[in-house]
Amino acid sequence: MAQNGKDMTFYDHLEELRKRIFIVGAFFLVAMVIGLFLSPPLITYLQNIPEARDFPMNVFRLTDSFKLYMNFSFFIGVVLVFPIFLYQLWAFVSPGLVEKERKATLSYIPIATILFFLGLAFAYFILFPNVIHFLSELSERLNVTEQYGVNEYFSFLLRITIPFGFLFQLPVVVMFLTRLGLVTPMFLSSIRKYSYFGLLVIAGFITPPDLVSHLMVTVPLFLLYEISIWISKISYKKVLKVEREMQERWGKEDHERMSNKQ
Numbered sequence: 001m002a003q004n005g006k007d008m009t010f011y012d013h014l015e016e017l018r019k020r021i022f023i024v025g026a027f028f029l030v031a032m033v034i035g036l037f038l039s040p041p042l043i044t045y046l047q048n049i050p051e052a053r054d055f056p057m058n059v060f061r062l063t064d065s066f067k068l069y070m071n072f073s074f075f076i077g078v079v080l081v082f083p084i085f086l087y088q089l090w091a092f093v094s095p096g097l098v099e100k101e102r103k104a105t106l107s108y109i110p111i112a113t114i115l116f117f118l119g120l121a122f123a124y125f126i127l128f129p130n131v132i133h134f135l136s137e138l139s140e141r142l143n144v145t146e147q148y149g150v151n152e153y154f155s156f157l158l159r160i161t162i163p164f165g166f167l168f169q170l171p172v173v174v175m176f177l178t179r180l181g182l183v184t185p186m187f188l189s190s191i192r193k194y195s196y197f198g199l200l201v202i203a204g205f206i207t208p209p210d211l212v213s214h215l216m217v218t219v220p221l222f223l224l225y226e227i228s229i230w231i232s233k234i235s236y237k238k239v240l241k242v243e244r245e246m247q248e249r250w251g252k253e254d255h256e257r258m259s260n261k262q
Contacts, residue, residue, distance in 0.1 A: 017092060031078075035075070039073050094106075098242070104179060115168040115172060119168030120161050122164055127217065171231050175235045189229060
């Protein structure tokens with residue numbers, strides 16, 4: 001990898017990585033401080049949504065309120081710092097890319113950010129209400145009274161929503177790795193059944209053990225994988241086109257050098 005026209009040593013890479021991690025960490029601390037101010041109104045809003053009104057939320061431990069407060073501050077920090085993290089990741093790998101690849105991969109940042117929020121929205125507006133409905137019906141069938149701690153309720157909410165923000169990054173990750181030449185659409189197609197199995201396992205960890213909730217998670221993940229293969233094909237064609245253009249340019253340069261020598 002080169003930077004400013006110079007080859008970077010292993011220690012240069014470590015120093016650059018340390019710099020990027022420090023920047024992300026600094027922005028994350030600032031984002032968490034912002035989260036300390038945004039957490040109370042956000043928690044109040046989430047307590048007043050229809051799904052939450054039917055839940056008698058309680059505090060069972062002295063530290064529950066503080067734990068909930070810090071969890072939401074952390075969550076807000078993650079959301080706010082996510083675009084910064086993507087940019088710093090791009091800045092770390094961009095010196096090893098050609099100019100066209102730099103511009104192309106830089107455009108992934110807004111796409112990845114949009115997908116991140118789409119993942120959160122899908123989990124919050126579609127998946128979470130259905131999971132809550134299933135759990136409430138199960139409690140009624142078992143003739144048990146629902147008496148939840150506020151910390152458990154919101155921890156469950158964050159545990160469902162946050163992973164989907166990152167899972168929805170799959171198409172962008174595949175597109176990025178294809179641009180770098182690390183994966184190909186042929187490879188992704190060849191490991192489809194293994195990938196499906198891995199996605200099934202991930203869906204099992206996220207959702208309760210009922211078929212409807214599991215399918216609500218699994219089907220979108222399968223679709224994301226297929227979209228990723230399709231995107232990889234497009235990116236792969238662009239990579240091949242860039243390689244052909246570079247070979248033609250090098251061929252012309254070699255021909256001109258040979259002509260000048262003669």
